[in-house]
Amino acid sequence: MVKSAVKVFVRFRPSGIPPDGVEVLPDGKSVIVEVRKKESSGVVNNNRERLSFKFDGIIQNTSQEAVFTECAEDVVSRVLNGYNGTIFAYGQTGSGKTYTMVGENMIFHLRGIIPRSLHYVFREIDLRTDREVIVRVSYLEIYGEVLCDLLSDDPASGENLAIVEQAGVTKVKGLTKRIARSEEEALTYFFEGEANRSVGPHILNETSSRSHCIFTIHLECKLNDHPSEKVTVSKLNLVDLAGSERVKKTMTSGDMLKEAMTINKSLTFLEQAVNALSKGHSHVSFRQTKLTAVLKDALGGNCRTVMIACAWTETPYLEETMTTLKFAQRVRALTTYAVVNEKSDPATMIRRYERQIADLKQELAMRDTLTGRGRIPYDDPTDVERHELGNKIRAYLNGEANVDIVPIETLKQIKECFRQFREAHVLLLADLKKEVAERRASVTETEGLSGSPTEGGQAAGEESGGESLVGEVDPDPKLGIDVGQAPANARPSQPDGSADPLHPSSGDDNQTSAAENKDDRDSAAWETETARKNVFLTQYKKHVPDGKTLDETLKNCLVKLREKRHAIKEIINSVNQSKRSIDELRESLDAKREERLNNRTPRTVEAEMIDEEEFEMAKKLKALKVSYRQGFNVIKTLRAELQTLAEEAAECRNNLVVGFNTWYEAQRSAVKSEQPGQEDASSPEDNIHGDPSSNLLPEQLVLQRMNHDDPEMAVFEAAKKLMSRNMRRGGLSSSYQNEKMRFGARTRYH
Structure with missing residues (x-):
């Protein structure tokens, strides 16, 4: 068991305005935030104006590759060694959480932690020749308090999802886990899940996440050179949390306002759970919301956790930045206990047991040979051997032979003898019962106790034969309502002056030609x-x-x-x-x-x-x-x-x-x-x-x-093309949209 504190990094969003109130110290791990007192607070105001925070690293004006190397590479490498890992981004809406975890518009150089983690995992698998690794991926979305499976082809799969806890491990029952045999296949699943996420625009962010999303990489590893029934299993949770919102700044309304309230509620419960863990409370309520239930292992269980707090440096958002930094400081006080996760492989155990059985049989055969007992069969008896043993037992029971005729050389022979005795006993009981029944029947006939059956039932049946019985088919059933077929010329005519939408008019051809001639003249001059x-x-x-x-x-x-x-x-x-x-x-x-x-x-x-x-x-x-x-x-x-x-x-x-x-x-x-009177042909x-x-x-x-x-970029581009082709075919996205339509509270914004 490895005891480790949760690592916390702070990433400030780049801004064209110099930071006024946020100062990063030269050590690269400390930040000072200066909040000016408001005049509306009155004369007596004891709030601190300068607050100092210390984290594991401060990131600003840094590339995506450097962010992955500093924040995520250590966790991903430990996942390959059998430890569970979690990386999640937290912050205000529009502060860069999705950019950090996912990237920007599927551009190769701007890809985020999730696609870079997939590349790192498959590259290490290729380089580790002594083990066999099976990779599975899953993508879970928490929209409000509804669990959605972003990789499922079944529209109704979200209704079967449930968060369960087995042996101290939190799992989502019914979640789809796709096997990824290559980096390209894993990226394709990730892109398909991204296309199905719930996003919406507001003032601070045009593509704001309206749900919490958890992309999980499941690994199952076993050694090739040393066969063992132990298999190492681990998982890496990559979490993109929805951002906290202040409605007066985002100016949201309607459905987006309801979504913002739900997001803030779930983040509030997350903060309460973190506060309880940091203070060492004996009971922490993780079941208040689906988000805290899913992140239970990451906040204090068997996991190595890294948090990336995304924040603004601009003055209008200093209050939100202060809130994010305070939450990040509390998370940094948490401690996790990570262990290598191992389980038994049934196939390997069966092979080991078969080897042990073969060895024991050889030892028995060697012992029998050395003691002069000859070759004694230790396998299960065949049908012929069972028949011969049955004949010997019946001869012994009938008194035709003594007990020496029954073989008792092995334990299996003894068990077979007991089975044969039981069968003989069952047959004897059956014969006795049959003989007793025959004697009773003969006594009844002799005494004349048998009588003819009454015919009342038949008469009663004939009396009601003329009536219709329940369940009979109506001879003239209604087969349905006839529906007429509209004639071919039943389409309503277009209103006067309107054009056929399939054949638009070309009334602006003259204007188009004039514009093209002007462009040609400008192009020639240029x-x-x-x-x-x-x-x-x-x-x-x-x-x-x-x-x-x-x-x-x-x-x-x-x-x-x-x-x-x-x-x-x-x-x-x-x-x-x-x-x-x-x-x-x-x-x-x-x-x-x-x-x-x-x-x-x-x-x-x-x-x-x-x-x-x-x-x-x-x-x-x-x-x-x-x-x-x-x-x-x-x-x-x-x-x-x-x-x-x-x-x-x-x-x-x-x-x-x-x-x-x-x-x-x-x-x-x-x-x-030299020629002041002439104008130059070229413009100044x-x-x-x-x-x-x-x-x-x-x-x-x-x-x-x-x-x-670049071979890395080739894989990335191939996965994007495959995802686009699947989307055009209307595969996973259409089914997922049908699932979302079943929940009236959910809305997808484009």
């Missing part, structure tokens, strides 16, 4: 000016000394950038080839293992021993995974070098653009001074930035092209 500037740019780079120097520097940078990109592409191709080889070899190895297990018998101990071919395949697989990890590390190093070269190229390009603008304006001024406001040919490739486009060859 192309002429562009061609003239291209000529001047060429002269500047060839004949002007400064231009020649800047152009040569830029060319050298671009050559280095191209060589570095080519090197990265070759290594990526090598890594991808290694990944394909790993997948093919793993399939072959799995098939080989399955064939070995299918061919084993209960008496053979060699079933758990691998042959030379399987050993060589496992050895080659391990070498390929080591090569894959080395190539992956080289790619990360080359990416950093490529980014540096891209920045240098962008700086050289910018220097060339600035130098050309200066030289070009100087030439135009000289021409105007034109410059090189309007020329798309001189506006060379920016740093962002260089990185974007490089990342198109």
Whole structure:
């Protein structure tokens, strides 16, 4: 058991306004919030103006990758070792919780903790050759107090969900758990669940979450080289809480107002549970709301927990920021007790028991041989042996043989003898009962006690034969109401002056043509000016000394950038080839293992021993995974070098653009001074930035092209395309929307 405190990180949302009232200290873990006293509070006001908070880390102006590395990577790695983990984001609405957990608009570089955790899990699974891991994912939404399964195809599945506690572990009964065999498949499930979430717009956030969502990764791991009945099971809960709202600032109304009240209520109960845990109360009520019931393990049970408190730094939201920081400080006082979760694998236990039985049988056979007893069968008797034993027992019961004829060499033979005795006893009782019944019948006939049956029942039956009985079919039933069929020309005609919606009119063709002619003239003038500037740019780079120097520097940078990109592409191709080889070899190895297990018998101990071919395949697989990890590390190093070269190229390009603008304006001024009476054909406001040919490739486009060859990004994009294809087919989303329509209180906003 590992005792650990809940880690708390604070992430401030970037703002264009300098923070007034929030100060982050140089240690990177402390923050001071200054709240000015309100004049409406009166003269006597003892509220503190400066409050100091200390956490495990303060995050501001940091990339998504750095957030995952600092906050989530340690928890995810421990989940792979058998510990449960929970990462949840808390804060005011619009403070960046969903951006931290999910990301921004499914963009690869801005993906959040959930997709990065999936990538980390599957990458580590590929690199750990000594174990077999099964990954399952689930996605739970808590809308108000209603549990919704975001990955279920059954519209009515939400009615069967229930929070239960078994052996001190909280589970959601009936929740769908999809098996994910690859990162792409897991991301597809995640994207489908995201498409079904409840969101709505208000003043502070256009896509505000209207529910609490919990994405869970379930892992089941067992070793390959050391067969054991122990299997390590763990789960990682990634929680995106809905934000607390102050209605006077969000200006919500109607259904969204009801949702805001429900969200604030559930967060209030969560805060009460945290307060009770931090003060050490003997009883903590987790059943007040569904949210606290689901998070029971994360707040004080078998789990390693990390909280990310998202807050604003702007003055209008200092009160909400203060509330978030106070709650985060109370959460930091909580303690969890994490243990490695193990369970028994039934299949492995059966194989172990079969080996033990085979060993015991061999020991018995060896003992019988050494004692001179001959070969004694210890297996279950066959039908022929049972028949022979039955004949011997009947001969003994009839007095035709003595007791020595009954074999009593093994325990199974003794049990079979008792069974045969019981069968003989049952048959004897049956014969006695039959004989007694026959004697009684003969005595009754002799005394003349038998009589003829009365015919009253028959008469009564004939008397009522003419009436209709209950349940008879009506000879002229009503089969239904006839419904007429409308004629083909029954569609109502369009009102006067209205157009057919399938055939809109084209009355604005003249205006469209005029606009297109004007655009063509503007485009021709722009192309002429562009061609003239291209000529001047060429002269500047060839004949002007400064231009020649800047152009040569830029060319050298671009050559280095191209060589570095080519090197990265070759290594990526090598890594991808290694990944394909790993997948093919793993399939072959799995098939080989399955064939070995299918061919084993209960008496053979060699079933758990691998042959030379399987050993060589496992050895080659391990070498390929080591090569894959080395190539992956080289790619990360080359990416950093490529980014540096891209920045240098962008700086050289910018220097060339600035130098050309200066030289070009100087030439135009000289021409105007020599010919003051003539107007220049070019407009004074034109410059090189309007020329798309001189506006060379920016740093962002260089990185974007490089990342198109990135295998991580390829998986991410493939999962998005697969999710979009499933959505177009109307699969999971339509069924989930039907489920939501069954609950009138729920509303989906787009």
